[in-house]
Structures are given as C-alpha cells and as structure tokens.
Amino acid sequence: MSQAPILITGGAQRLGRYCAERLQDDGHPVIITYRREREAVAALRRRGVTALPADFSSEAGIMAFIDALKAHTPRLRAVIHNASLREADRFDEQAGAAFERMFHLHMQAPYLINLHVQSLLMACSEPMRDIIHMTDFVATRGASRHVAYAATKAGLESLTRSFAALFGADIKVNAIAPAAIMHDESEVSGGSVPLRSGSLMPTPPGPGVIWQSVRYLLDNAYMTGAVLPVDGGRHVQ
Ligand SMILES: NC(=O)C1=CN([C@@H]2O[C@H](COP(=O)(O)OP(=O)(O)OC[C@H]3O[C@@H](n4cnc5c(N)ncnc54)[C@H](OP(=O)(O)O)[C@@H]3O)[C@@H](O)[C@H]2O)C=CC1
Numbered sequence: 484m485s486q487a488p489i490l491i492t493g494g495a496q497r498l499g500r501y502c503a504e505r506l507q508d509d510g511h512p513v514i515i516t517y518r519r520e521r522e523a524v525a526a527l528r529r530r531g532v533t534a535l536p537a538d539f540s541s542e543a544g545i546m547a548f549i550d551a552l553k554a555h556t557p558r559l560r561a562v563i564h565n566a567s568l569r570e571a572d573r574f575d576e577q578a579g580a581a582f583e584r585m586f587h588l589h590m591q592a593p594y595l596i597n598l599h600v601q602s603l604l605m606a607c608s609e610p611m612r613d614i615i616h617m618t619d620f621v622a623t624r625g626a627s628r629h630v631a632y633a634a635t636k637a638g639l640e641s642l643t644r645s646f647a648a649l650f651g652a653d654i655k656v657n658a659i660a661p662a663a664i665m666h667d668e669s670e671v672s673g674g675s676v677p678l679r680s681g682s683l684m685p686t687p688p689g690p691g692v693i694w695q696s697v698r699y700l701l702d703n704a705y706m707t708g709a710v711l712p713v714d715g716g717r718h719v720q
C-alpha cells in the first residue's frame with residue numbers, strides 16, 4: 484500500500500512550503516492548505532503536492548476544510564498545524580475581531596481538525612502517526628506587542644499536552660516553538676539585514692532548522708507531549 488499523506492496547513496510559503504518540499508523529497512505524499520491561488524501553489528502542484536483551499540478564520544471554514552479533507556483521503560500519516568497569522572495588537576474597535584481570528588486559526592482549527600482526523604490517522608498502517616503543532620517561543624514568555632498572538636499560541640501549546648494524553652501511544656502529539664527563524668517581510672524595511680532576535684545564536688537561521696525538527700519528531704517513536712524550543716537559546720535568557 485502507498486504511503487499515507489502528510490497534511491501541512493498553510494504550506495504555500497516560507498516554513499510550511501520548505502517542509503512540504505522536503506517531506507516530498509523524502510517520499511511522503513503531501514497535502515497543503517492555502518487561501519489564495521498563486522504561483523507558489525501552482526509550483527507545488529507541479530511537484531505533485533495536493534493543494535486544498537482552506538480558510539480557518541471561522542468555525543464554518545474549519546469544518547468545510549475537514550469535510551474536503553475526508554473526501555480527499557481515507558488516511559493520514561501526520562498533520563502539521565503550521566497555518567498562522569501574527570497580528571500586532573490593536574487598541575480600537577477591531578481588537579476583538581483580531582483576537583478572534585487568531586483564536587480560530589491557532590486554537591479552534593487545530594482542536595477541531597485533531598478531533599476529526601483521529602480516524603484518518605488511525606487508518607494509517609505505518610508504524611507511527613503524528614500531530615505537530617507550530618507554536619512560538621512567546622507562548623511561554625509572552626509578547627508585549629503581540630498579546631493576542633502569544634496567548635493563542637500558548638493555547639496551542641496546551642492543546643499539545645492535552646491531545647498527547649488523549650491519544651496516548653496511538654498518535655504522537657508534539658510542538659515546535661521557534662523564534663526568529665525567517666525574515667518577516669513586514670519587519671525588515673528596505674535592506675536585507677538579518678533580524679536580531681536577541682538569541683544567543685546568529686539569526687535568522689532559515690527554515691532548515693524547522694525541517695530538522697519536523698523530521699526528528701516524525702522519526703522518534705518515544706516522544707509525545709513535548710515542545711521543542713528551536714529558538715537559538717532565547718528560552719534561557
Ligand atoms: N517565521 C518565523 O520566524 C517564526 C514562525 N513561527 C511559526 O511557524 C509557523 C510558520 O511560520 P511562517 O512560515 O513565518 O508563517 P506565515 O506567516 O508565512 O503563515 C503561514 C501560512 O498561514 C496561512 N494562513 C494565515 N491565515 C490563515 C487562515 N485564516 N486560514 C488558513 N491559513 C491561513 C497562510 O496561508 P496563505 O498565505 O496561503 O493563505 C500562510 O501561508 C507559524 O505557525 C508561525 O507562527 C514561530 C516563530 C518564528
């Protein structure tokens with residue numbers, strides 16, 4: 484039987500795209516989600532990646548994606564919850580809506596998708612099945628200018644531990660908590676000066692360090708409920 488696919492949400496750019504391409508290079512069938520049709524999505528399709536449209540900014544959008552996913556495949560090897568929106572806090576009438584968007588994306592989507600894909604993961608006959616949550620260093624530390632973002636990422640980190648306990652030995656559930664991995668175009672005005680993340684190590688390292696972490700978690704049969712701090716040492720500063 485051919486290998487079961489690996490789903491990466493928000494896999495059309497940056498970290499998600501890099502990992503989608505490496506997983507495919509390793510022989511895994513890959514499914515990504517995207518919101519906006521564009522050349523990057525077409526290029527991934529040309530490589531043989533399946534691209535499913537999904538907008539996780541509402542419960543209805545999340546449930547519509549789950550239905551589309553179940554119609555597309557009867558089983559999954561892994562789910563990587565990568566889709567994310569890092570909105571700065573607002574102090575106007577839009578503050579609640581911004582929080583709600585990040586709640587839906589960082590917490591409700593992983594929660595509902597995990598509950599509904601349990602049967603797809605259990606239909607995978609390979610030795611291991613995985614869920615990986617992309618959280619953030621600030622989930623633990625907090626962030627004065629991204630309060631809602633950090634709080635919803637902290638919620639995702641809690642979901643990691645809860646789902647690990649719920650799924651036990653059947654499905655491993657782990658998180659990766661990065662810091663300053665790639666330039667965020669909105670933060671680098673003009674030049675290409677690397678972001679100073681305040682970490683002990685030179686930044687930004689690029690997406691390869693996240694790919695190494697994903698590969699490690701997929702291959703390790705004895706890890707669940709863990710959060711890997713891929714942050715250049717910031718968590719000890
Ligand atoms: N980059 C970094 O240095 C760091 C990243 N992280 C985390 O790692 C992960 C990957 O980071 P990065 O590659 O920079 O992420 P991006 O900011 O590039 O976002 C990834 C994808 O999220 C998707 N997305 C955004 N909103 C929605 C939505 N409402 N519904 C569905 N999909 C949505 C987008 O898909 P599309 O554009 O196709 O619509 C986008 O391609 C994220 O979870 C991020 O929080 C954590 C710390 C540092």
Ligand SMILES: Nc1nc2c(c(=O)[nH]1)N=C([C@H](O)[C@@H](O)CO)CN2
Nearest residue numbers: 567568569619662663664666667678
């Ligand atoms: N969804 C995203 N989350 C995060 C990003 C990003 O680009 N998209 N970037 C970071 C980095 O830490 C960067 O902002 C450097 O400070 C955090 N999360």
